[in-house]
Amino acid sequence: MKSNVPAPVKRIVHIGSRGYGKLTAARRILPSFLICGGQRCGTTSMYRALAAHPTILKAVLHKGVHYFDVGYTRGFRWYQAHFPSQRQAAKLERRHSVRVHTFESSPYYMYHPHAIGRIATDLPDVKLVVLVRDPVERAYSHHAHEVARGFESQVDFAKALALEPARLRGVSERMRDDPHHYSFAHQHHAYRARGEYVRYLRRMARYVGRDRIHVVDSAAFFADPKPVYDGVLDFLGLPYPDELQSPYPLFEQHNARPRAPMRDELRAELTAHFAPFDAELGQWLGRTPSWRL
DSSP states (O other): OOTTSOHHHHHHHHHHHHHHHHHTGGGBOOOSEEEEEOTTSSHHHHHHHHHTSTTEEEOSSOSOOOTTTTOGGGOHHHHHTTSOBHHHHHHHHHHHSSOOEEEEEOGGGGTSTTHHHHHHHHSTTOEEEEEEOOHHHHHHHHHHHHHHHTOOOOOOHHHHHHHHHHHHTTHHHHHHHOTTOOOHHHHHOOTTGGGOHHHHHHHHHHHHOGGGEEEEEHHHHHHSHHHHHHHHHHHHTOOOGGGGTOOOOOOOOOSOOOOOOOOHHHHHHHHHHHHHHHHHHHHHHTSOOGGGO
């Protein structure tokens, strides 16, 4: 939908499209891969680059469906309603003589305590793409993003960090014990916690296997996107665009927000906090994260 379409009209169109989608759910393809996070790590840029691939059809209405985290009670037919039809996929497959894929990108899947288990159950062969970046910068960007969206009332980053332990105290346990429990703070205010990447990657691997997870360092992606993009295509088993006589996408950085420089003492504090998690991440990946080189 174009940006100048009024929001109420968009909502009506989306509701109608999802209603039709549910009626035709059995005739729709399901994702073969998901971008699961991390938030503010370049997921939108990767999503748009992959959506431009000639044999990938994106989700019909939204980049992120948020089914496996906050929408699971809606049911699987509701989820299927978000994806292209088998007929549309078959037409594209005839054109390129290769399998067509679809996907979505919901960064909260990485952090939500039940999402990966649900994904493993409902999409047993799915592959997961995860982007990571300097967790200090990620936290700062996350806070600015939530303030801009009106989801964070504490505009001072240091004060928001100080509030995080109280906001999240006991929340993970409640969510673990009650799959229907929702926490606004867990989704929007976990500035430190969501940068402890290795914790969530290990959980993913327990559910789907290490071989079905591909981790992208977003700094490498933005510095030299083509080989990183090719690496994702290799992981997904997809041909390079030029093998299909198609151009590579325009690699652009999306959703970046201007911010004042972070205070040195706060940066040092966060760098120290993330040091053990970054060290474990390096061991898990078999390479040192770019921000620790």
